[in-house]
Amino acid sequence: MIAAGLVRMHFHDYFIRGCDASVLLDSTSTNTAEKDSPANKPSLRGYEVNDNAKAKLEAVCPGIVSCADIVAFAARDSVEFIRAHTIGRSHCWAFSSRLYNFSSTSSQDPSLDPSYAALLKRQCPQGSTNPNLVIPMNPSSPGIADVAYYVDILANRGPFTSDQTLLTDAETASQVKQNARDPYLWASQFADAMIKMGQISVITGNAGEIRTNCRVVNGEGLEYLHQ
Incomplete structure (x- = not known):
């Protein structure tokens, strides 16, 4: 189930140095990407969802929606979906x-x-x-996101x-x-935690860039990209 993978991707990206979608970057000849680290490969999945969303958004509103935004929105929608499906x-x-x-x-x-x-x-x-x-992950109810x-x-x-x-x-x-x-307490706390995690070290303005392709940086020589 890809929904659980997208929620996990949100955590792996945002909890490490904040909201920058760096986990979507591909490795290069001089740098091993986060996605290819032992913690993420081969277990992290859902890259194609972000690729497809980015391509469609760039076609109608180029340079507006960042890759970090897509990671967050995909995870948010997945949380709603996995309430009736697998959690991971x-x-x-x-x-x-x-x-x-x-x-x-x-x-x-x-x-x-x-x-x-x-x-x-x-x-x-x-x-x-x-x-x-x-x-x-959940042996007693593997197909339901619950307490x-x-x-x-x-x-x-x-x-x-x-x-x-x-x-x-x-x-x-x-x-x-x-x-x-208390399942209602859990649901509320989980939602609050997702929101708080999405606010970790958010970079705005000219501090970063909105990538055209989430897998690569827009220009050469940029050591670290925000989005």
């Missing part, structure tokens, strides 16, 4: 150490729910050489260590419990 997926390699190589004393992370760990092992067999194996994620965390059914770490701090554990109980 994870590659097996991103958490396999919790299943097979957790520590010197335990091959499996003891904080994982045993039945969930067994399910993950069936979906992500040890020794697999397939880098594209994926699982749904079941927090219910799963409370049941020790989160695939990432960072998920379970939320329960190790009193403040974050309290937030997990509140969100698990």
Whole structure:
């Protein structure tokens, strides 16, 4: 489902140095782009959506809508869409150490729910050489964006260590419990978080440029582009 990918793209672009759509830039002979870093390749997706939107916008109003604007609008529309569809997926390699190589004393992370760990092992067999194996992020309701994620965390059914770490701090554990109980609270907080993230280090005026093609900068010798 591309919608979840667009929301993730919004996060990966805006949370690193702010709103600049730099994650859309292609690599060059002298620079490895963000999209080709291990954190983004091959898991980040949705570039073609931004390409298509940019091409259509440039055809009717050239030089007006920035690539950063497109990333934000695509994510906003996707949030509305994924409320009734999938919320996302994870590659097996991103958490396999919790299943097979957790520590010197335990091959499996003891904080994982045993039945969930067994399910993950069936979906992500040890020794697999397939880098594209994926699982749904939310095992109890993989096709719906809802508070079941927090219910799963409370049941020790989160695939990432960072998920379970939320329960190790009193403040974050309290937030997990509140969100698990109140879907309306979660929806409101999620919307607020998306808006706040979209306001990180926004560059305006002559500080940047509006790219004609989101994959490349407009001119030569520009070390860093805003949009």
